[in-house]
Amino acid sequence: MDKLPPNHEPLYPAGETVEQLKLIPYGSTQLRIAAFAIAQTEEDET
Amino acid sequence: MSDYPITPVPFTRVKIQDSFWKPRIDTAVNVTIPYDFEKCEETGRIGNFAKAGGLMAGPHKGIFYDDSDVFKVVEGAAYALQIAPNPALESYLDNLIDKFAAAQEDDGYLYTARSIDPVNIDARCGPERWSNLAVNHELYNVGHMYEAAVAYYQATGKRKFLDVALKNADLIDSVFGAGKRRDVPGHQEIEIGLMRLYRVTGEQRYLNLARFFLDERGRANGRELYGPYCQDHMPVTEQSEAVGHAVRAGYMYAGMTDIAALTGDDAYTSAVAALWENVVGKKLALTGGIGARHEGEAFGDNYELPNLTAYNETCAAQANILWNHRLFLLTGEAKYVDVLEHSLYNGFLAGVGMDGRSFFYVNPLACDGKYPFNRERAMSRQPWYQTSCCPTNVVRLLPSLSGYIYALRDQALYVNLYMEGEAAIRLGGAELSVAQTTEYPWDGAVTLDIAVSKPTAFALKLRIPSFAQASPDGKPLPSDLYRYLDETADPVKLSVAGEDTPVEMQKGYAVVSRVWEGSTRLRLSLTMPIRRVVAHPAVAELEDKVALERGPLVYALEAADNDAPVLELALDESADLRAEHAPGLLGGVTSVRGNALDSRGNSVKFAAIPYYAWGYRGDGQMTVWLKRQQ
Numbered sequence: 078m079d080k081l082p083p084n085h086e087p088l089y090p091a092g093e094t095v096e097q098l099k100l101i102p103y104g105s106t107q108l109r110i111a112a113f114a115i116a117q118t119e120e121d122e123t
Numbered sequence: 124m125s126d127y128p129i130t131p132v133p134f135t136r137v138k139i140q141d142s143f144w145k146p147r148i149d150t151a152v153n154v155t156i157p158y159d160f161e162k163c164e165e166t167g168r169i170g171n172f173a174k175a176g177g178l179m180a181g182p183h184k185g186i187f188y189d190d191s192d193v194f195k196v197v198e199g200a201a202y203a204l205q206i207a208p209n210p211a212l213e214s215y216l217d218n219l220i221d222k223f224a225a226a227q228e229d230d231g232y233l234y235t236a237r238s239i240d241p242v243n244i245d246a247r248c249g250p251e252r253w254s255n256l257a258v259n260h261e262l263y264n265v266g267h268m269y270e271a272a273v274a275y276y277q278a279t280g281k282r283k284f285l286d287v288a289l290k291n292a293d294l295i296d297s298v299f300g301a302g303k304r305r306d307v308p309g310h311q312e313i314e315i316g317l318m319r320l321y322r323v324t325g326e327q328r329y330l331n332l333a334r335f336f337l338d339e340r341g342r343a344n345g346r347e348l349y350g351p352y353c354q355d356h357m358p359v360t361e362q363s364e365a366v367g368h369a370v371r372a373g374y375m376y377a378g379m380t381d382i383a384a385l386t387g388d389d390a391y392t393s394a395v396a397a398l399w400e401n402v403v404g405k406k407l408a409l410t411g412g413i414g415a416r417h418e419g420e421a422f423g424d425n426y427e428l429p430n431l432t433a434y435n436e437t438c439a440a441q442a443n444i445l446w447n448h449r450l451f452l453l454t455g456e457a458k459y460v461d462v463l464e465h466s467l468y469n470g471f472l473a474g475v476g477m478d479g480r481s482f483f484y485v486n487p488l489a490c491d492g493k494y495p496f497n498r499e500r501a502m503s504r505q506p507w508y509q510t511s512c513c514p515t516n517v518v519r520l521l522p523s524l525s526g527y528i529y530a531l532r533d534q535a536l537y538v539n540l541y542m543e544g545e546a547a548i549r550l551g552g553a554e555l556s557v558a559q560t561t562e563y564p565w566d567g568a569v570t571l572d573i574a575v576s577k578p579t580a581f582a583l584k585l586r587i588p589s590f591a592q593a594s595p596d597g598k599p600l601p602s603d604l605y606r607y608l609d610e611t612a613d614p615v616k617l618s619v620a621g622e623d624t625p626v627e628m629q630k631g632y633a634v635v636s637r638v639w640e641g642s643t644r645l646r647l648s649l650t651m652p653i654r655r656v657v658a659h660p661a662v663a664e665l666e667d668k669v670a671l672e673r674g675p676l677v678y679a680l681e682a683a684d685n686d687a688p689v690l691e692l693a694l695d696e697s698a699d700l701r702a703e704h705a706p707g708l709l710g711g712v713t714s715v716r717g718n719a720l721d722s723r724g725n726s727v728k729f730a731a732i733p734y735y736a737w738g739y740r741g742d743g744q745m746t747v748w749l750k751r752q753q
Contacts, residue, residue: 093135
């Protein structure tokens with residue numbers, strides 16, 4: 078019984094809850110990429 | 124440690140936010156769990172632990188398997204804690220766990236029916252420990268305790284309950300096994316529980332003991348076999364026909380699938396495949412229910428699929444869901460999820476009252492308004508049963524339902540069920556957010572918004588349910604037991620980032636392989652025509668009968684919507700059928716309407732509702748299968 082915490086990784090850590098779900102806002106990364114692309118283009122033009 | 128090649132995305136990482144399942148989950152969490160505990164208090168189930176622990180005086184109340192009901196509700200409550208923290212519930216559970224610990228004897232034994240008064244014990248329990256395993260549920264009860272203890276440990280990180288479970292498992296391991304006592308439980312469940320203990324501790328003895336209990340079935344090593352009722356008539360790896368008590372069988376098949384995954388034993392893999400072929404090919408009700416007979420709550424013969432007298436216990440539908448999920452995790456084949464989905468939306472859901480306080484134990488496919496098909500000689504959902512396995516079982520499944528939606532294998536993400544909501548998934552070092560927007564099961568349009576934290580290559584595998592496929596691939600269930608009368612369905616449509624994409628099918632999934640970057644929107648369109656279903660000609664009860672399905676839902680006609688006696692109605696092959704959504708009916712359902720023929724051949728209007736929604740408007744006739752007018 079002293080083997081706990083488990084030597085087999087549990088499906089989820091103790092205490093994790095659905096309520097705490099952390100999501101990547103949809104579109105945010107794409108927007109950053111788009112902004113980066115525009116900056117690159119501007120640099121190219123100058 | 125070998126395990127299933129596919130890992131479910133745990134329910135703690137998936138939030139269901141739709142109008143179909145979320146109210147059911149909320150009701151299970153906020154109504155059924157406290158209600159079940161109240162009933163467990165009222166009926167003495169919880170008092171039995173206090174009595175066994177010397178905290179309270181008095182004799183054992185109820186039946187010797189009642190301990191298991193309390194454990195099942197604790198398991199469901201642990202899942203509820205992982206949907207959202209609830210200090211009051213957690214404190215109640217801690218108090219309950221103190222009673223479990225008190226009830227445990229010094230050597231780890233826990234069975235309140237014996238511990239309270241070993242001298243004046245119910246004769247069915249046997250005069251001594253382990254002396255009547257065929258009947259007494261001594262090992263079954265603790266199997267549920269193991270599942271609950273692991274769930275509570277994972278929910279809270281608290282070890283007290285887990286330590287009670289491990290101490291008990293160590294005792295049982297010291298008693299049973301090769302070179303020790305060679306016997307098996309009459310009701311399977313401990314096997315699944317032991318394997319959960321093995322997964323959480325890594326302790327090989329628990330896996331070995333689970334395997335021992337399965338290997339030993341059907342082998343008369345110094346004992347009499349308990350027979351087909353308990354699936355103890357031949358070694359489990361030689362079994363190919365589903366027989367006996369359906370819940371016992373379902374739990375055993377789930378346990379056997381666990382053994383196949385955890386040990387890689389091909390004999391187990393072959394046996395569960397053969398058993399599944401038999402169940403799905405010859406013994407599965409259209410609603411996904413199993414166990415045709417009242418007598419013995421058991422499977423019938425091949426093709427024995429009655430309507431009025433079908434048993435189809437709610438717990439058996441749940442067992443079928445648990446088993447088919449494991450088979451999917453073992454193989455990655457969508458056909459198992461087709462069965463799971465059918466059982467979930469129909470056979471299981473009918474058993475759970477929308478109020479969260481009423482339950483069908485028995486789920487026939489027809490009712491004549493006279494025969495009290497349900498337990499306790501009732502025709503309606505009942506608030507509780509003397510044997511209350513179903514009301515306490517459903518709270519294990521509903522709060523953890525979102526764990527059945529997604530799964531991972533290497534660089535692949537499976538989307539198995541369509542339910543509106545969000546998921547946060549870790550795949551190959553990247554964080555993924557998946558948002559589903561859909562009106563499923565009423566509409567087959569699904570939008571998936573996938574955002575990744577960094578460019579990641581993976582295959583997205585979208586399950587294409589068999590109902591959305593053209594015949595011959597399109598079938599109500601993955602066998603020849605039922606077939607659609609219509610030959611075609613509109614093709615499945617898929618667009619990725621605004622571009623129409625050809626649907627490449629593998630094992631029942633449309634596969635989209637690419638390097639995912641940023642955010643991507645996919646639109647999946649599964650058409651949901653109303654489809655007529657007929658059964659294999661060998662099913663005598665369904666000869667010249669036709670049923671209706673739309674999407675994953677089986678439909679039923681009941682007296683409340685129809686003037687003519689529904690058991691007498693016939694459906695003409697050419698009758699026009701239309702779907703109408705009625706937001707105010709039965710929590711909001713899409714009904715199927717059209718014209719049928721009454722017993723005198725007159726055309727009469729009819730309305731059908733989803734099977735899960737029957738039985739809320741008084742006793743009366745109901746039928747899934749109509750006469751077929753060709």
